[in-house]
Amino acid sequence: MAEQKKKTLAQTMGITRTVVRDPSESDIQLREDRIGRYFKKYLSKFVFDEFSPKFIEESKAGDLLKGVPIPLRKKDLKAFDGGEGLPMLVIAENMAWVMGCDPHFKHTKDYVAILSRIYNYKLYEGMMKEGRDAAERGAMDDACIHFRAALCMKPDYLHAMYSYARACRAMYQDSRNEEYVGRFKAEALDFFELTTETHPRFAQAYYYLGYAYLNMGLYIKADLTWAEFLRFSKNGPDKKEIRKRRRQLQGPIQIESGYNDVLAGRYEEGREKLEPFLNSQFNTWWPLHYYLGVAYEMTGKKSQAIASFKKVLTMNASHIETMQELVDIYTESGDRENRRKYEKKIELVQKTIQEDQKAFKEEIAKEDKELQEQEPKDQKPEFIEEIKELPMARDSGKKKIKRLDRKDR
Template sequence: MKYRIEKYLLKKTDELAFIKLKSDGEFKIEGYTIPEGGLDVPIKNEVLVKGIKEKTAQDGLNSMSIADAMIYINGIDSTFRYGEEYNKFIDALSKNLKLDLKSYMGYMSNKYFDIGEYTDALIYMKALISRYPDDVNGLYHYAIICQQIAEQYKKDEDSKGVNEFLLDALEKLEKAVELDPGFAPAYYQLGYHYYNQGQFIKAKLTWEEAMKLGLDEDIMAEVQDNIGKMDYKVQYEEGYTLVLSGKAEQGVEKLLPLEEEYPDWWNLLFMIALGYKQMADNETARKYFEKILIIRPTQVDTLVEMGLLEAENFNLEGAIEYFEKAAKIRKDDPEILCNLGMAYLNNGNIDDAGYYIERAYEIDPMDEITNACLREVNKYR
């Protein structure tokens, strides 16, 4: 099983010490043979320190303490070099002690979660689903802990960390519903993930599935409220999906009723404009793009679209003006630089055309459009 967040857990290895068990030593586990040459086994620092303080260090190195630390390191690093050997040790010990290993890992995860130690809680739950990848409850609780940790990264304004933990949570929830299509709580959580990603249709369908499967009364009311509040976003997504799939007329028909209530929603205005442009109604498209630039004068995609409209109308000076504004805002965008370069070329300015297209080439020399533009400008040199 793959994990996006493993790199965030590796620092927890600092909380472990390692000792070597000799193959011919006194330490024995029934049903397990220590490899010839010995085995480096972990022990939690806190266990080691406690044993030293109490002058019973040897007691701190009992088989269960070692097995617990093995579970812990396997939960931190799924590629740990002794991972498979540790699993043999753990299996033999749990058999001898008649220990329900899954219950133990779940207990340890819940214990740490309840006291707010979410990383430790995640490590034990990660160890659980690594050993039992089809455990739906384990996958679900792993996702919940990831979401909790994502909130901590959000407070620290670490957007990359937030994204990694949320994506890992999403993947495990999707795996849970794949294994158990009747698991309503996973659908409920998935709805929020899709909603936060702007996949409103998918969020609505997912929440409707959760309600169909059965939710607690309070959660049911919450989900119904969510669906009601995002109805306009669903309509917007349906509309822009139609526009982007080439069904402009149907898309615009979906989008226009939203304009009256949301006249300053620039994304909505942009998709309406694109729809009209697809229908070859450039004048109406222009009016919507101009509305956007009143609301957001530096909206780059709109500046580019206005530049393209000016170029189509053979107003190359106007096109250059819009493309230059866009290029100043998004300096390393080869597509904008190529548009600007070609506008200069068509306006008879070879030097400026070459300058901007060469800049685009430096940024992405493999881009086909950039190479085509470079070949074109070279014809005039």
């Protein structure tokens, strides 16, 4: 009888990583960078030099340093080229900033290899601490950049994944710019999901992911996510809060199930699930009446469908889909007057929406450009004292200094 493979503790408990994404979706160096546009402005603070052959020969990083441009802030140049030396950790911090600003920078892999050989895990733990300290003092760009740098070093680093997701969440909650909010919200959601997929026993990621789904109206997913939170969490107050939230979700879950039935063409089932909520607190939810209207229309109850759609328009007067449903009903019944009435309303709403969207997009584009180009504050390396007794970068033997051209980013 073949010897059975020993199970891990997680497997014994029935906890397995069932979702493994392709690196193109999970590795920050490879995945789409939704929010990098807001950090690349900091790269203007750096110029690039190279180490001398002598320093490369004596360095622990050795051949890894050959031909790799070293990022320096303008204030670092004198020390780097003047002979007194520049702490290697200052250079490491500069590399972290460049990686964090742009994980797709063509020398990110070189920086990761160099820093890994010299400092191993201690450096990305330092990046993590620096990011948390920055978040505590409200410097959220700084925090995000350090969390992103730590993820360049170790893409599945639990604390960096979770902290990065929370930082993105805090940033979009503090903004009114639609473009900015959309990008940071998508990034936060993706990294909360990635954290639960990669580290399925980490409870707090489920806590925030559940709220993200709730705010998107995905009540079933929120409930399932919070069930996992309760499974793994040991935080009494948070568990009490989430149990209360799940009780509050029972109605919305049934309504969402009814919506899904209607969308899937199961009109009778959807109607049966949704009708009981007409005499509940959810009677003020216009989608409830919209999906009931669709269910009524598709099951031949035209008068009830019309009443439901008109109810929607008392709550959401510009809902074009509802007006189009009324146009279709009146077209089928030959009621030209009412058909034309709602066709005109659609035309008016569409025109207003187009005008508003044009003005809004122009305003958002202007704000988004300012967010990308506003003069960045000069940030000082903070985690130098976290690692002791490190080599000094002396005798650099200046070869060339250049700004980071667009083609090099």
